Amino acid sequence: MLGIGGSNTAEWITEQSLLASSTGKPWGAGLMAWVLEVSLDPLRQVLEHGPSFICVSFGDPGPAAALAHQAGALVGMQVGNAAELDRALQSDIDVVICRGSEGGGHGRNEVSTLPLLQLALRSTGKPVVAAGGIATAQGVAAVLGAGASAAWIGTRFAAATESMSHGNIKQAIGSAGIDDTVYTRAFDIAQRIAWPVEYGGRALRNHFSDTWAGNIEGLRRHVREGDELTESIERARVVADPDNAPVYAGQSAGLSTTGHDAATIIAELAGFRGLLSRAAHRWDNS
Ligand SMILES: Cc1cc2nc3c(=O)[nH]c(=O)nc-3n(C[C@H](O)[C@H](O)[C@H](O)COP(=O)(O)O)c2cc1C
Structure with a gap:
């Protein structure tokens, strides 16, 4: 996912989109609805490069979601409370990302990841992704075990060797x-x-x-x-x-630790499989 902020230039969006699409892997971009209310141009710029997924958060996702769908991308929205969850479910959103208050960066500070995830899972049949406070195989196992379709991780990768931070x-x-x-x-x-x-x-x-x-x-x-x-x-x-x-x-x-690359982190997170299977055996009644 490319994080496209309010001050990123068209050149930066093009450069990063080319880099992401050159991997040949599915990629996407996260944009802020309140910035897109002023102009949809940053979204148009990224859509030119064929992302498979667009995440529009922090405001009304409507116009951006319509444009992203026209370009063939799936659309997600990060939600941080019950009202935002309702809004996402009433909008043309394919994937709901429950982003709890533990998470890094901007968002709401109202509900933590697990209560939000449980509410979303019982409110919709759409794919639900869990975000906020997940950094280990145990965390991934917890949310996937609960029924989330994926874990969405920010902070752990912010410290990875590939992260562009100083x-x-x-x-x-x-x-x-x-x-x-x-x-x-x-x-x-x-x-x-x-x-x-x-x-x-x-x-x-x-x-x-x-x-x-x-x-x-x-x-x-x-x-x-x-x-x-x-x-x-x-x-x-x-x-x-x-x-x-x-x-x-x-x-x-x-x-989170420094000095690890993203592939190493992913390999470690993949330990969720063993944890889930051990848990299934441990709690199996039959
Ligand atoms: C350094 C940093 C930058 C972020 N930038 C964005 C962003 O540009 N757009 C966005 O939608 N979310 C952004 N997020 C939030 C993540 O999408 C996600 O909700 C959050 O990192 C999940 O919680 P975690 O940090 O506990 O893993 C950012 C998070 C961090 C830590």
Whole structure:
């Protein structure tokens, strides 16, 4: 999956799409509905390269879903509470991704993965994917055992060798514990990024979040009064200073390590098969 943010250029989308399609494997892209409300162009650009899957989250997926379907892609939507689940089920969505509040990056902080997954599985016959807090073969076994069609994993791969993040950032994720994250809008407010208020982000707790996450009004005032904070967080991003830059990661940062490539991680996650079969034998009544 390519994560296409609000500030990615057409050149970047083309370059990354070509890279993804050159693998000859199924690939897709995740886009933000609230960005596509302004213009569907980023979606049009990625669709030119024939992705098999488009995920539209964080707002009304309708117009984007229609365009993606016209281009022959399947469409998914990440949902973070019961109302969003209803919205996905009433929209033309092929795959529902239950994204719990444990997850890294932007989303809701309302319901965790398992309750959302259980609600979705009893509400629809469509494929349901579980996201948020899954990082090991045990986690994959848990959600597949419950009936999910797939596990959707972000944080664990954010620390992989192929991840384009700076080494400092990967190191910070790899050395964090499961209780070292914070859910906050502070980083977006400081960077003047207009995420809708219901979508904060889960990131590693650091000096910046310790200073501002509990004082959002003070932060807003500070940002209104001048550019100093916006510039300092931008500098922190450029030099990959994990104490002050946003390091988006979920609670499973505490289960993630650096120095492994994606293939090694996938091979380890595939251990879910043995776990499921052992569990089936253990709990078999007959
Ligand atoms: C560094 C990072 C960047 C992310 N970027 C995007 C994105 O661009 N679009 C999107 O829909 N989700 C994005 N996500 C969220 C993931 O799609 C997913 O919901 C989440 O990572 C799952 O939880 P986990 O982090 O516990 O594995 C991102 C997550 C992380 C950690």
